Amino acid sequence: MSDRISCGIARDLMPLVIDDACGEESRQAVEAHIAGCAECAKVYEAMKVEIPKPAADEQENAHFTQSMKKTRRKTRWIKILCAVLAMILLVTIGYYAANPGSLFSEYTTVPVSWIHNAHLVRTTDGHALLQFTPDQRYKRYKGNQWTRVDMSDARQLTDMTLRFRYPKLAKLLNITPPEQEDDHYGMYTLANGDIAIDLNEFFIDWIYTDGKMRTARWRTMTDEEAEKLYPSDTEPTDQSRLIYDYIPESEYGGKMEMRITDGTDTIVVYDGSQDIPLCDPELDESFRQHSYPSIGMPYDQYSTV
Numbered sequence: 001m002s003d004r005i006s007c008g009i010a011r012d013l014m015p016l017v018i019d020d021a022c023g024e025e026s027r028q029a030v031e032a033h034i035a036g037c038a039e040c041a042k043v044y045e046a047m048k049v050e051i052p053k054p055a056a057d058e059q060e061n062a063h064f065t066q067s068m069k070k071t072r073r074k075t076r077w078i079k080i081l082c083a084v085l086a087m088i089l090l091v092t093i094g095y096y097a098a099n100p101g102s103l104f105s106e107y108t109t110v111p112v113s114w115i116h117n118a119h120l121v122r123t124t125d126g127h128a129l130l131q132f133t134p135d136q137r138y139k140r141y142k143g144n145q146w147t148r149v150d151m152s153d154a155r156q157l158t159d160m161t162l163r164f165r166y167p168k169l170a171k172l173l174n175i176t177p178p179e180q181e182d183d184h185y186g187m188y189t190l191a192n193g194d195i196a197i198d199l200n201e202f203f204i205d206w207i208y209t210d211g212k213m214r215t216a217r218w219r220t221m222t223d224e225e226a227e228k229l230y231p232s233d234t235e236p237t238d239q240s241r242l243i244y245d246y247i248p249e250s251e252y253g254g255k256m257e258m259r260i261t262d263g264t265d266t267i268v269v270y271d272g273s274q275d276i277p278l279c280d281p282e283l284d285e286s287f288r289q290h291s292y293p294s295i296g297m298p299y300d301q302y303s304t305v
Contacts, residue, residue, distance in 0.1 A: 142166035242299035
């Protein structure tokens with residue numbers, strides 16, 4: 001481009017030169033022109049001082065600054081929330097790592113189709129136990145995890161309906177729940193895979209004697225029984241006056257029954273007519289390791305065993 005441009009062209013190019021938005025050839029042409037044109041030189045100097053930033057740019061910058069402040073505030077709260085959630089997660093993981101059984105604290109009823117050949121057996125001294133063959137699903141989802149509360153309907157002394165339960169999470173995850181320290185008390189796994197449960201775990205004691213099933217519990221002694229055990233100058237406590245004895249058949253008509261239910265189907269375990277076979281010798285020996293009261297035993301004598 002020739003350096004002999006007109007004033008009009010020079011003034012059109014000046015803003016581009018000032019903003020460094022033109023080529024080197026245009027810049028040299030403008031500089032050559034204002035070097036020889038005093039009027040255009042004044043215009044050029046004025047432009048360098050007076051070109052303002054558009055108002056729209058200022059508004060845009062202000063909006064951007066405000067947005068950045070809001071973003072920083074949101075980011076700060078998100079970080080705080082993440083830290084709190086991380087802390088809760090760590091505490092939760094730590095708790096369940098120390099107490100894995102708590103994950104399996106929500107139960108549902110075991111279908112009776114998981115329980116086979118349910119029947120009563122007895123020890124050599126007559127104490128009755130419930131024995132059955134567990135289904136593979138029973139072993140998988142229930143395992144050895146149960147406590148006394150598992151038998152939620154077992155409260156009647158002579159007419160019992162039992163309801164077994166297992167953790168919902170076990171079936172959902174298709175895993176066997178972890179064993180707990182008290183899971184094996186009163187429950188035995190036999191060599192053939194059968195499970196036997198002490199009826200004392202149902203808060204009762206069924207005793208097979210003289211070819212018939214009877215049930216026993218603690219009762220208050222009569223005055224004559226207390227006088228035989230305690231000197232006349234001794235006043236026994238209410239607990240000391242307890243004695244273990246058969247429940248009179250007149251209280252329940254002499255008929256005893258047991259069944260297992262899942263709320264829909266029911267298995268009859270004992271209807272009062274069956275003979276009760278002796279249990280496995282190994283089971284009998286294991287059962288004898290527990291201390292149970294015998295008929296006619298005072299509570300004071302039992303509590304010191």
